[in-house]
Amino acid sequence: MAELAPEATETAPVDPANWTCPAPLRDQPVVVMGHGGGGALSAELIHDVFAPAYGNPVLAGMGDSAVLHLGGARLAFSTDSYVVRPLFFPGGSLGDLAVNGTVNDLAMSGARPAYLSAAFVLEEGVELAVVDRIARAMGAAAEAAGVTVATGDTKVVEAGHGDGVYVTTAGVGLVPEGVDIRPQRARPGDAVIVSGPIGLHGVAVMSVREGLEFGVEIASDTAPLADLVAAMLAVTPDVHVLRDPTRGGLGASLNEIARASGTGVRLQERAIPVPEAVANACGFLGLDPLYVANEGRLVAFVPLTEAEAVLEAMRAHPQGAGAALIGECVAEHPGMVVVSTGLGGTRVVDLPLGEQLPRIC
Amino acid sequence: MAELAPEATETAPVDPANWTCPAPLRDQPVVVMGHGGGGALSAELIHDVFAPAYGNPVLAGMGDSAVLHLGGARLAFSTDSYVVRPLFFPGGSLGDLAVNGTVNDLAMSGARPAYLSAAFVLEEGVELAVVDRIARAMGAAAEAAGVTVATGDTKVVEAGHGDGVYVTTAGVGLVPEGVDIRPQRARPGDAVIVSGPIGLHGVAVMSVREGLEFGVEIASDTAPLADLVAAMLAVTPDVHVLRDPTRGGLGASLNEIARASGTGVRLQERAIPVPEAVANACGFLGLDPLYVANEGRLVAFVPLTEAEAVLEAMRAHPQGAGAALIGECVAEHPGMVVVSTGLGGTRVVDLPLGEQLPRIC
Structure with a gap:
């Protein structure tokens, strides 16, 4: 960090042409x-x-959650802060995200989520009825996900130093024996599966934020995924990678997996389930659905031999009804994600520099 | 919550004369x-x-951390958000508090803290050098406390919706078998012990916030207390209650214990270790040291028969060098804390309505 000049305060503009x-x-x-x-x-x-700064190897694993050994238990541990704006949107609220997001981060290591913590940073002057509504959404989401909010904290900051309600949840869960799910385990030959249509959360938030209507109301896909993961693991414990493509969307998640595992990913554009309403909204807004956030979807890398059985189990589950095989993991172009377009061409899906839509979760 | 009127936005001023x-x-x-x-x-x-909203009995325990059973382990789980202003103050920083505060919440259930999560909410425009300094303080504090920062998250909010850096940590640790420490376990006859001089953190933050000098620099007492707790438990596993008197100070902590256990607390004013500099600063600022935040102190309720041995073990530890017996738990006036003054009188130490010093941690 020697190159950081503490006295320098100018911020250079981000050049979209320079995203890599x-x-x-x-x-x-x-x-x-x-x-x-x-x-x-x-x-x-x-x-x-x-x-x-933290100087430890656990963090460097870069999974959605850390898997730790504590007291004889294999523990998954994860945290996220939620700053989505607006607080309420079609299909959910910050409270739903705060529970489902952390539940899903735990589930992406194969864990059965068990307990959550909830820490609020409230802005002075926000209506208590709003806090109450968020808390009730969290309680309902926790019940639906089968987890207990076990501990919490509340801080208040002066008006102008917050934005109503920020919530940070952390979660713990148990990882079953024999399950070893992490981005490093992707390998050539793996089938790449997505659990359902993409882009709904990002477009839902964007539509209400910008006051846009796209003919049909597009609702966030926010949902807990641990049950779906359990159904997949019942088919085979040898699921290699799971990821919930939230910020940065499917594009960012697949790039992280490709980089962590040193493999390549090849997608078939026609196989990627993009709802028509999402495609239309993205076209209007100038967004790429591959980079739009999801809050109730997962992408899975499983051995090709297990792909059909896993897909079948997913489609039998409400959260996986729209599951689709969208591509494969390859030895070529390690660290890189490419998509074969409908016209027979190929384009690179790069890791985005930031997020197309700030404060999406 | 039916009495909440969402459309009402006026805030009634808090009347200090009406603190109860x-x-x-x-x-x-x-x-x-x-x-x-x-x-x-x-x-x-x-x-x-x-x-x-969460509808669960664990939360109602109201301890500094929840004690859970997971995979055969007795797990302590806790979270706090840290919004202290300024970010850096004599004796520490937000980073130190974010580690020590959560470590101490775990330790107050008798747990050996093991892993922390760290979630940042950054305000657009804050210097990366500041973030780096906070993160390094967290890394150093984690090393000193013997814990690992295992997972994290970062969100960014627009300028004017944050205050530089907010950090939320959660932590997990193991509670040894045979240890059952919670506020409900206070009972008449218990000795009330404080681990050292009080009021240093609050006065340190206040002095730099207000640009005040009190002749000597007063430094925050921020420190990890799990080792001290282990030394106390080595004397007797039958420690009844532990609490780190942070927000609201010793006064708030003792009131919570008295209410949770249905006992009374009687303090001897002369026995409470208030450093002269803290007393002078509090006199100048119009504060009561009993309500000023500490970040490296604990208050313990132990059976009277064990008090001398526990005190001896505490005084042999760097974090307990100034430990003092300050009072007793009594059957009279359940739920109430009183202090016998030096002049032979008695005054009630009530639960404060809020915090004398906002954003102290």
């Missing part, structure tokens, strides 16, 4: 919105600031 | 600073909003 710039931290002495976007800037913040 | 008002939520349809103060308003928020 390898080390923006060096040119950006201040935090920009993209540092919270789950893309390259977020990865650099972890790599250049947090990992060296 | 039993139900301020009913008169306050909006969040006020005191809701984050760890006093009566915080307790009401938990009782009236969060506990009904």
